[in-house]
Amino acid sequence: MSVEIQAIAHVRExxxxxxxxxxxxxxxxxxxxxxxxxxxxxxxxxxxxxxxxAEAIRFAVEEVPPPALLGAYLEVEEAxxxxxxxxxxxxxxxxxxxxxxxxxxxxxxxELT
Numbered sequence: 001m002s003v004e005i006q007a008i009a010h011v012r013e014x015x016x017x018x019x020x021x022x023x024x025x026x027x028x029x030x031x032x033x034x035x036x037x038x039x040x041x042x043x044x045x046x047x048x049x050x051x052x053x054a055e056a057i058r059f060a061v062e063e064v065p066p067p068a069l070l071g072a073y074l075e076v077e078e079a080x081x082x083x084x085x086x087x088x089x090x091x092x093x094x095x096x097x098x099x100x101x102x103x104x105x106x107x108x109x110x111e112l113t
Contacts, residue, residue, distance in 0.1 A: 012084050025089060027096050029077050031056035036071025045072055053089075054097045061090045062100050 031053040035045040045068045050056035053076045060069060066083065074081045081089065089095065 012088075025053070025092075025094065026077060027052060027054040027057075027089075027094070029053050031074055031076045033060060033074050034072060036069075045069060054095065057086055057090050057095070058097055058099075060086050 029052065031050045033045070033048045033050070033056050035047060045064055048056070048059070050059065053074070056074055056076075060072075060074060069083045069086070072083070074086050090099070
C-alpha cells in the first residue's frame with residue numbers, strides 16, 4: 001500500500017473515531033459551512049448557515065463537488081468537521097434525512113448515495 005493510500009485510510013479512520021466518539025451527534029443543531037481559504041478556484045463554496053446540521057451535511061455531500069470542499073469545514077456546536085467527517089456523518093444510519101438516489105452509469109441501477 002502506498003504512503004498516500006495509508007495516509008487517506010488513516011484520516012478516514014480518525015474521522016470515524018471522532019464522529020463515533022460523539023455521543024449521539026446532534027443532527028438537529030444549527031450548523032455553519034465555512035469555505036477553504038484557498039484562492040485556487042476549487043469552486044465557489046461560500047459561507048452558509050443552516051438551521052440543522054443534517055441540512056448542512058446534505059448540501060455539502062449532494063450539492064458541492066468534493067474538490068470544492070477541500071479545506072472547508074462544517075461547524076456544529078463548536079466542533080469542526082472536515083470533508084471526510086462530513087461524508088461519514090452522511091453515511092451513518094442515524095442520518096435523519098432521505099438521501100438522494102443516483103443512477104450509476106455502469107449498471108444503470110439506482111442506488112442511494
